[in-house]
Amino acid sequence: MNWGVILLIIIFQPEIRRALEQLGTNKFTKLFGMDKDIVTKTKEDIYKIAIAVEELAKTKTGALIVIERDIKIKDIALTGVAIDSEVSPQLLVNIFVPNTPLHDGAVIISDNKISAAACMLPLAGDTDIDTGLGTRHRAAIGMSKESDAIVVVVSEETGKISIAKDGTLIADVREDVLKKILISNIVTKRFPEKENNTSGTFDKIKEKIKKIKNKKTKDQV
Numbered sequence: 438m439n440w441g442v443i444l445l446i447i448i449f450q451p452e453i454r455r456a457l458e459q460l461g462t463n464k465f466t467k468l469f470g471m472d473k474d475i476v477t478k479t480k481e482d483i484y485k486i487a488i489a490v491e492e493l494a495k496t497k498t499g500a501l502i503v504i505e506r507d508i509k510i511k512d513i514a515l516t517g518v519a520i521d522s523e524v525s526p527q528l529l530v531n532i533f534v535p536n537t538p539l540h541d542g543a544v545i546i547s548d549n550k551i552s553a554a555a556c557m558l559p560l561a562g563d564t565d566i567d568t569g570l571g572t573r574h575r576a577a578i579g580m581s582k583e584s585d586a587i588v589v590v591v592s593e594e595t596g597k598i599s600i601a602k603d604g605t606l607i608a609d610v611r612e613d614v615l616k617k618i619l620i621s622n623i624v625t626k627r628f629p630e631k632e633n634n635t636s637g638t639f640d641k642i643k644e645k646i647k648k649i650k651n652k653k654t655k656d657q658v
Contacts, residue, residue, distance in 0.1 A: 499593030
């Protein structure tokens with residue numbers, strides 16, 4: 438019996454860790470709540486991520502972006518290079534430019550900041566994914582299985598956008614759907630009361646992001 442208990446702990450270690458971390462974090466956030474400004478900032482960051490991902494998809498630049506939720510993934514961030522920068526579409530695009538020092542690996546977004554780049558993610562087993570998918574997609578699924586993080590992938594071969602969540606890959610996602618999925622899972626489901634309180638700021642966020650895109654278009658012209 439003793440050996441059996443130890444064996445079960447070893448086999449289900451990722452699941453046990455995930456459950457304990459989720460329990461502790463949920464209690465903390467329910468006790469102290471979430472500041473309204475953080476919700477607004479998170480929505481704005483999601484739009485910035487979507488802008489970057491769309492640009493990367495247009496040029497078929499491979500990318501892997503991990504967005505931390507309740508379960509902290511500091512151990513994953515430590516495998517890469519510390520950035521500690523505000524979320525910026527330009528920075529995200531530049532990180533993944535081929536043959537640059539940080540392009541190979543994943544970007545970690547934690548606490549509304551780009552925490553690290555060139556990070557190594559756990560890979561999902563061959564039985565978990567379609568044989569036609571590459572290492573980035575396998576890493577995205579593996580990361581989403583070992584934590585509650587949302588992982589966004591841009592395919593280098595096709596330029597298609599995919600999202601990994603809870604060990605499942607949602608393939609070929611449009612930009613508008615990407616934003617809806619991220620907002621739903623990162624803001625609405627976790628903090629429904631705060632989301633309702635900040636609904637009036639949603640149009641302001643969209644207008645601000647629209648100005649960023651328009652400015653970029655003018656600069657290109």
